[in-house]
Amino acid sequence: MKIKMGMISVLALSALIFAGCGQSNDDNKTEEHSSKGEEIFKNNSCVGCHGKDLEGASGPSLKKVGSKMSEADIEKTINEGKGNMPSKVVDEKEAKEVAKWLAEQK
Structure with a gap:
């Protein structure tokens, strides 16, 4: 025993x-993850099209997107979609966080 x-x-x-x-x-x-926006990006369908390192896949590369688009324009694209990208992939609060993070990618 x-x-x-x-x-x-x-x-x-x-x-x-x-x-x-x-x-x-x-x-x-x-x-x-260095920010909430990055965490949301990497834990949602964003990675499937834009790649985990923003290198692009079926969607365009988002490297240096902050040099090409303003935070407001990025947020609008996330909310409304563009081309093959559907709208409302994340909710509006998350879209704001992701846009803020992506705008810092310069």
């Missing part, structure tokens, strides 16, 4: 250790 209890304790301790490891990985994912 003592051996079984010892094994259960070891297994329980192992489970706690592994659970802690998983927890810190989730925290690291959140810290990778």
